[in-house]
Amino acid sequence: MGYPSRLGNLNISLPSPRRQFFVLLGVIFFIDLALMLILGVLFHDLTRLHVYLFDSLALVILCAPFLWGRIVRPMRETAATATNRIESLLEYLADGIISFDEEGAVRLVNPAIERMFGFSAEEVIGRSVDELLVGNENGGSYFPFALAARDEWSSGRVTYSITGLRCDGSRFPAELSVSKVRIGNHWTFLGLVRDVTARKRDEQDLLLLKRAIESSVNGISITDVTHPDNPIIYVNPAFERMTGYAAHEVLGKNPRFLRGDSRDQEETRKMSAAFRERRDGYFVLRNYRKDGTLFWNELYIAPVRDRAGVVTNYIGVMNDITEHRHYEEQLIYHATHDPLTGLPNRNLLQDRLAQALALDAFAHKNPLCVMFLDLDNFKKVNDTLGHTVGDMLLKAVADRLTGCVRGGDTVARLGGDEYIIVLPNVREMQDVITVAKKIIAVFAAPFPLLGDEIYVTSSIGIALSPTDGETVDALLKNADAAMYHAKEQGKNNYQFYSAEMNIRVFERLALETSLHRAIRQREFLLHYQPRVDLRTGRISGVEALVRWNHPEIGLVSPAKFIPLAEETGLIVPLGEWVLRTACAQNRIWQERGLPPLRIAVNLSSRQFRQENLIQMVAGVLTETHLAAQWLELELTESLVMQEGERSVAILTELKEMGIDIAIDDFGTGYSSLSYLKRFPVRNLKIDQSFIRDMTRDPDDATLVRTIITMAHGLGMKVIAEGVELEEQLDFLRRHQCEEIQGYYFSQPLDAEKFEQLLRSGKSLVDTGFASPEVGYGDGPGVAGRGAIQG
Numbered sequence: 001m002g003y004p005s006r007l008g009n010l011n012i013s014l015p016s017p018r019r020q021f022f023v024l025l026g027v028i029f030f031i032d033l034a035l036m037l038i039l040g041v042l043f044h045d046l047t048r049l050h051v052y053l054f055d056s057l058a059l060v061i062l063c064a065p066f067l068w069g070r071i072v073r074p075m076r077e078t079a080a081t082a083t084n085r086i087e088s089l090l091e092y093l094a095d096g097i098i099s100f101d102e103e104g105a106v107r108l109v110n111p112a113i114e115r116m117f118g119f120s121a122e123e124v125i126g127r128s129v130d131e132l133l134v135g136n137e138n139g140g141s142y143f144p145f146a147l148a149a150r151d152e153w154s155s156g157r158v159t160y161s162i163t164g165l166r167c168d169g170s171r172f173p174a175e176l177s178v179s180k181v182r183i184g185n186h187w188t189f190l191g192l193v194r195d196v197t198a199r200k201r202d203e204q205d206l207l208l209l210k211r212a213i214e215s216s217v218n219g220i221s222i223t224d225v226t227h228p229d230n231p232i233i234y235v236n237p238a239f240e241r242m243t244g245y246a247a248h249e250v251l252g253k254n255p256r257f258l259r260g261d262s263r264d265q266e267e268t269r270k271m272s273a274a275f276r277e278r279r280d281g282y283f284v285l286r287n288y289r290k291d292g293t294l295f296w297n298e299l300y301i302a303p304v305r306d307r308a309g310v311v312t313n314y315i316g317v318m319n320d321i322t323e324h325r326h327y328e329e330q331l332i333y334h335a336t337h338d339p340l341t342g343l344p345n346r347n348l349l350q351d352r353l354a355q356a357l358a359l360d361a362f363a364h365k366n367p368l369c370v371m372f373l374d375l376d377n378f379k380k381v382n383d384t385l386g387h388t389v390g391d392m393l394l395k396a397v398a399d400r401l402t403g404c405v406r407g408g409d410t411v412a413r414l415g416g417d418e419y420i421i422v423l424p425n426v427r428e429m430q431d432v433i434t435v436a437k438k439i440i441a442v443f444a445a446p447f448p449l450l451g452d453e454i455y456v457t458s459s460i461g462i463a464l465s466p467t468d469g470e471t472v473d474a475l476l477k478n479a480d481a482a483m484y485h486a487k488e489q490g491k492n493n494y495q496f497y498s499a500e501m502n503i504r505v506f507e508r509l510a511l512e513t514s515l516h517r518a519i520r521q522r523e524f525l526l527h528y529q530p531r532v533d534l535r536t537g538r539i540s541g542v543e544a545l546v547r548w549n550h551p552e553i554g555l556v557s558p559a560k561f562i563p564l565a566e567e568t569g570l571i572v573p574l575g576e577w578v579l580r581t582a583c584a585q586n587r588i589w590q591e592r593g594l595p596p597l598r599i600a601v602n603l604s605s606r607q608f609r610q611e612n613l614i615q616m617v618a619g620v621l622t623e624t625h626l627a628a629q630w631l632e633l634e635l636t637e638s639l640v641m642q643e644g645e646r647s648v649a650i651l652t653e654l655k656e657m658g659i660d661i662a663i664d665d666f667g668t669g670y671s672s673l674s675y676l677k678r679f680p681v682r683n684l685k686i687d688q689s690f691i692r693d694m695t696r697d698p699d700d701a702t703l704v705r706t707i708i709t710m711a712h713g714l715g716m717k718v719i720a721e722g723v724e725l726e727e728q729l730d731f732l733r734r735h736q737c738e739e740i741q742g743y744y745f746s747q748p749l750d751a752e753k754f755e756q757l758l759r760s761g762k763s764l765v766d767t768g769f770a771s772p773e774v775g776y777g778d779g780p781g782v783a784g785r786g787a788i789q790g
C-alpha cells in the first residue's frame with residue numbers, strides 16, 4: 001500500500017511504513033524461530049516446538065514498541081516531509097511537469113500544466129500526450145515513438161521547441177525538456193514544459209526593432225557610457241551611408257571624431273552639458289564625412305537606463321540636414337539680397353542699420369553715417385540704351401561702390417538707381433568726407449558697357465546719427481533729403497543733411513586746401529615764448545610755437561589748424577619743419593653769443609607714431625649743428641600714457657641721445673604712476689587750466705601742490721604754463737615750482753623780438769615780482785634778490 005499523497009495524480013510509490021513495520025516483525029519472528037529450530041536440531045530436542053513458537057512471538061511483542069518508536073515513526077515523518085516538499089515544489093513551480101509512458105499516455109501533471117493548458121489533472125491523466133503537445137518539426141505528432149527513437153537519449157535530456165494545445169483549441173509556443181527514465185520494467189518520459197509565448201514575443205519585438213533600426217533613413221548610433229570615453233557599440237547602415245565610415249571603422253571610438261577640428265562649437269558645449277547631466281538633447285553640429293566633406297548633423301541624443309535607473313548607453317539619432325540648410329541659406333539670401341547686384345537689399349540694410357545703432361548706443365559713442373546715393377542720369381541710359389545695359393550699369397556701379405568702402409561698411413541697393421552706404425563708428429569726419437569724395441571720383445571714369453563708354457555721375461546725401469536722426473527711418477529719410485539737396489546743387493556732389501555740417505565741411509575743406517598751399521608757400525613761422533627759472537628769475541628756456549601767417553586772414557592760431565593738420569597727415573612735414581626751424585634758430589642765437597638755452601618743441605601724436613621719428617630728430621640735429629642737450633621735446637600726457645610701453649622705449653632712446661623730455665598739459669589725462677616712473681622725463685608742465693584757477697579754486701590749488709610734490713618725488717622738475725598773475729607766481733614759488741611760462745613774463749614773440757628780450761637780460765624782478773629771501777636748496781644761483789636781478 002502506497003503512502004497517501006495530496007497530489008491525486010501523482011502515482012509516486014513511497015514504501016508504506018506500516019507494511020515495513022510488520023515485515024520487520026515477521027523477519028524477527030522467523031529468524032528467532034529458525035534459530036530455535038536449529039538449536040533444537042543440534043540438541044536433538046524438537047519436542048518443545050510450541051515453546052519455541054511462543055518464545056518467538058514474545059520476542060516480537062517485546063520488539064514491536066521499540067521498532068515503532070525508533071525506526072518506523074521517524075521514517076513516516078521523513079516521508080511526510082519529503083512528500084510535502086515535493087508537493088509544494090510541484091504546486092508552485094512556474095514550469096509545467098508532465099510525465100507520460102511509452103504509449104504516450106499522460107501519467108502525471110503538476111498545477112502549472114493545468115494552468116498552462118486549461119485542463120484539470122483528472123481530465124488529462126490517461127489521455128495521449130499528443131492531445132497536449134505537437135512537435136514543430138514535422139508539424140504532427142511524434143510522441144512518444146519519435147521520442148523513443150531519438151539518438152539524443154544517450155545524453156539524458158532532450159529539448160524541443162513544440163506547440164502547446166490548450167483545451168479551448170488555442171495554441172502557444174513552448175519548450176519541452178524530456179528525460180527518459182526507467183521505472184520498474186517500464187520506460188517513463190518526464191517532461192518540463194515552459195510556455196515561451198512572452199519570450200518569443202520579446203524575440204519577435206527585438207527582431208522587428210532591429211529591422212526598423214536597420215532600415216531607418218536616420219543614422220543611429222549607440223554608445224556605451226559604462227566604458228571610458230563612451231565608445232560606439234552599434235551603428236546602423238544609414239549611419240554608414242551618411243558618414244562614409246563602415247561600422248568596423250567606428251566601433252570602439254567616441255563619436256567626437258566626426259567633428260574634425262571644429263570642436264569649439266557652441267552646440268558641442270551644450271551637448272557635453274547634456275551628457276554630464278545624463279539627459280536627452282537636440283543639437284545641430286558641423287560634422288565631417290570620411291572624405292572630409294562637411295555635413296550638418298541634426299542630432300538627437302537620449303540616455304538608456306537600466307532597471308536601477310543608471311544610464312548605461314546613449315542612443316544618437318542623426319539627420320543630415322546639409323541640403324536643408326543650404327536651401328534655407330538660399331532662401332535667406334534671396335530674402336535679404338538684391339538679385340541683380342548681389343548687394344544687401346532694403347530688409348538686410350534695415351537690420352544692419354538697426355544693429356549698428358543699437359551697438360552705438362552701448363559701445364562706441366562715435367556717429368554712424370548713412371549715405372543716400374542716386375545716379376544722376378540713369379533714366380536716360382535706360383531709355384536710350386535699353387534695360388540690359390541699364391542692368392549692367394547698376395551692377396558695375398555696385399562693384400565700384402563696394403571698392404570705395406572698408407570691411408565693416410555696408411553698400412546696399414534700395415531698388416532702381418538708389419544705393420545706400422553705411423559707415424558705422426565714424427571716428428573722424430574726415431573719413432566720411434574721404435569716402436564721399438572717393439565715390440564721386442569713381443564715377444569720373446566711364447563705364448565700358450557693350451562697346452559703349454557710358455558716363456554717369458552720382459548725388460550723395462549724408463546723414464549722421466545721432467544729430468540727424470536716431471532711428472533707421474529718420475536717418476534714411478534725412479539722407480534722402482540731403483541727396484535731393486545735392487541734386488539741387490547741380491548734381492555730381494555730396495551734401496550733409498545738417499546745414500551746420502555743410503558749413504563746417506566747407507570751412508574745413510577750404511582750410512585743408514589752404515594748408516596744403518601754406519606748406520608749399522612757406523606761410524608758417526615760429527614764435528618763441530620764454531620759460532623763467534623761479535630761483536634765478538632769469539630766462540632758462542624757450543618754447544617754439546608755430547603760427548600760420550594766412551595771406552588773407554593774417555595770423556591763425558595753432559589751436560585751429562593743428563588738429564586739421566593731424567587729421568590730414570600734414571602735421572608730419574609741418575612738424576619736421578617746426579623742429580628744423582627751431583633748432584636752426586637756437587643755433588643762430590648761440591652763434592650770436594647769446595647765453596645758450598634749451599628750446600622746447602611740441603610733438604603731435606601722429607609724429608610720435610611715425611616709424612622714423614628717432615632718425616628724423618637725429619637728422620635735424622646733425623643738419624642744424626645743434627647739440628642734443630639744447631633740445632627738449634614736449635609730448636602731451638594723454639599721448640604718452642596711451643602709447644604706454646612704446647613711449648617708454650622711444651623716450652628712453654631720445655633721452656640716450658641727450659634730448660630732454662617734457663610732459664605737456666599734465667593733469668588733464670589719466671596718468672599711470674607706474675609708467676610715469678619708467679618714463680625718462682625731465683619736466684612736467686602743469687596745464688594752464690589749473691594755473692588759471694588755482695588761486696581761486698581750492699581744488700585746483702590742491703591739485704597743483706600735489707603735482708609738484710609728486711614730480712619732485714619722481715625726480716622731475718615742474719613748469720607752470722599760462723602764468724598771468726603775480727599771485728599765481730607767488731603761489732608757485734611758495735610751493736617750490738621750478739619754472740614758469742606765461743604772459744606774466746612774456747607772450748610768445750617772433751625770433752627778432754625774442755632775441756631782443758634775451759639781450760635785454762630781462763628778469764622777473766623787472767616785472768615787479770619780488771624774489772624770495774631764501775631759495776630752494778643748493779641749485780645754481782639760488783639765494784636772494786641779487787641772484788634774481790642777475
Ligand SMILES: Nc1nc2c(ncn2[C@@H]2O[C@@H]3COP(=O)(O)O[C@H]4[C@@H](O)[C@H](n5cnc6c(=O)[nH]c(N)nc65)O[C@@H]4COP(=O)(O)O[C@H]3[C@H]2O)c(=O)[nH]1
Nearest residue numbers: 545546557558559578602603604722723724741742743744
Ligand atoms: N591764455 C594764456 N595762454 C598762454 C599763456 N602763455 C602761453 N600761452 C599759450 O599757451 C599755449 C601753450 O602751448 P601748448 O600748451 O603747447 O599748446 C599748444 C600746442 O599744443 C599746439 N602747438 C603750438 N605749436 C605747435 C607745434 O609747433 N607743433 C605742435 N605739434 N603743436 C603745436 O597748439 C597749442 C596752442 O598753441 P598757442 O596758441 O601758441 O598757445 C600757447 C601759448 O601761446 C598765458 O599766460 N595765458
